[in-house]
Amino acid sequence: MKKIERPLDSGSTSFNCAARNKRLRRTYPNLLKLGLRAARLARYYDISRGDPNIIRAADLTQREKEAILYIYDNPPISMSYIGDLRLSFAGETCPMCGGQNPGELDHYLTKQKYPEYACLAYNLVPACSCNRLRGENLFDPATRARVLHPYYDECLSGPLIEVRFDPRATPPVFEIHYMIDEEDPDFRNVKFHVDNIILKTNFLTYVSKRWGKLRVQPDAILPNRRDYRGNKNQFQEYLVELGEGKSADEGANAWATIFLRSISNRIISDWIFDNC
Numbered sequence: 001m002k003k004i005e006r007p008l009d010s011g012s013t014s015f016n017c018a019a020r021n022k023r024l025r026r027t028y029p030n031l032l033k034l035g036l037r038a039a040r041l042a043r044y045y046d047i048s049r050g051d052p053n054i055i056r057a058a059d060l061t062q063r064e065k066e067a068i069l070y071i072y073d074n075p076p077i078s079m080s081y082i083g084d085l086r087l088s089f090a091g092e093t094c095p096m097c098g099g100q101n102p103g104e105l106d107h108y109l110t111k112q113k114y115p116e117y118a119c120l121a122y123n124l125v126p127a128c129s130c131n132r133l134r135g136e137n138l139f140d141p142a143t144r145a146r147v148l149h150p151y152y153d154e155c156l157s158g159p160l161i162e163v164r165f166d167p168r169a170t171p172p173v174f175e176i177h178y179m180i181d182e183e184d185p186d187f188r189n190v191k192f193h194v195d196n197i198i199l200k201t202n203f204l205t206y207v208s209k210r211w212g213k214l215r216v217q218p219d220a221i222l223p224n225r226r227d228y229r230g231n232k233n234q235f236q237e238y239l240v241e242l243g244e245g246k247s248a249d250e251g252a253n254a255w256a257t258i259f260l261r262s263i264s265n266r267i268i269s270d271w272i273f274d275n276c
Contacts, residue, residue, distance in 0.1 A: 099130065211263075
């Protein structure tokens with residue numbers, strides 16, 4: 001999970017150009033009307049911040065749906081922004097789940113239900129394989145809770161979760177602890193995002209493996225830890241600094257950051273001090 005800058009260009013002009021290209025026989029003339037509406041759809045999406053509680057799917061014809069999905073999968077040169085977005089965060093933190101190396105594009109408003117936004121840059125979020133795990137579950141109509149949007153939700157800039165566990169248990173059971181107050185207006189969206197994105201990935205498996213490795217090879221997980229063995233306070237401060245450094249480098253909700261933040265908990269840091 002990570003807040004990232006929204007693309008400066010919505011791609012609507014490029015899409016409109018492609019929609020009018022007579023040489024694109026698989027899509028012309030089926031996208032002419034949608035091409036003319038592209039800029040207006042982009043403005044509406046931006047004003048609505050992509051919120052599925054506000055945006056309703058358009059009533060497109062079957063030919064229009066097939067054409068727009070085809071042109072997304074086979075974009076002409078004029079729509080090169082799609083490929084650029086797909087590679088823009090390679091090797092970095094996944095904005096959707098906090099994992100690593102996003103090499104795909106997540107249609108925030110899913111392309112099957114909202115095909116009119118399938119080529120809109122504002123709706124295309126670089127993501128890792130978590131993109132294929134959430135399916136169509138985007139929001140809860142009853143509670144209005146929704147998946148967080150990396151282009152619009154400012155709460156993604158700060159720490160949102162950590163894991164709590166008993167370090168003496170074998171194996172320990174890791175549970176999500178929210179760092180955002182339940183009265184915060186973003187809380188229900190954060191929880192919905194965790195339930196429908198994070199917990200569908202191998203995040204907890206990652207945390208479990210990192211903890212297991214720390215117990216048998218602490219120097220591999222905690223560099224220079226031997227320099228901070230003066231007392232438990234010093235050791236905890238060292239762990240906190242490690243987490244802050246990772247946060248600055250990869251983001252406040254990158255998996256590695258969450259793990260370091262979690263073991264900075266005084267109960268955990270004292271156990272590590274005594275046993276590792």
